[in-house]
Amino acid sequence: MFRSRSKDEQAATAKVTASEPKQPRDPQAPKGRPTPKRNQAQAQRRTRAHTPANRKEAQKAAREARRADMARQREALANGDERFLPVRDKGPVRRFARDFVDSRWCVAEFFLPMAVIILVLTMLRQPGIQNIALLLWLFIIVLIVIDSFVLWFSLGKRLKQRFPNENLKGVKPYALMRTLQMRRLRLPKPQVKRGERP
Known part of the structure; x- marks a missing residue:
């Protein structure tokens, strides 16, 4: 009366459900989370796009950013641009x-x-x-x-x-x-x- 289904029956049921096409989500149905604001979504996309794949790439990106920052500081020290001066000179x-x-x-x-x-x-x-x-x-x-x-x-x-x-x-x-x-x-x-x- 309360016997468990055999393994063959379970496999057949799984094949039937896998072969059925997945129903598209109703656009009016709630998705279970709030829609992010545009600036948050853009920031998330940017971080995903610029996140280095491994540690070596992360170190290289940090080194490049530091080099660009130092170049901007040198140029600012030469021409007096307040925006890029070191903190002690601002x-x-x-x-x-x-x-x-x-x-x-x-x-x-x-x-x-x-x-x-x-x-x-x-x-x-x-x-x-x-x-x-x-x-x-x-x-x-x-x-x-x-x-x-x-x-x-x-x-x-x-x-x-x-x-x-x-x-x-x-x-x-x-x-x-x-x-x-x-x-x-x-x-x-x-x-x-x-x-x-x-």
């Missing part, structure tokens, strides 16, 4: 600090050439020239310290006037580090001439 406050430094003569920017000259003078075997070189070294260091103090306080005053509600943390050390570079070697490239008000 923003109107940092731009103002750069322009403030670039618009004036700084003693610190001549440190490297003077250091080379002093080094050559100290290598000479004449005591008088070596004493002059040491005094020159001391004189340059004192001038750099004084100029840095003047820049620190004048820039701080101008920043408070110009950007009263902005976060000014780290801007003055950023400007001082810029003074240590020779003008033509500074990155981002100077956008103002000497003597021009930023």
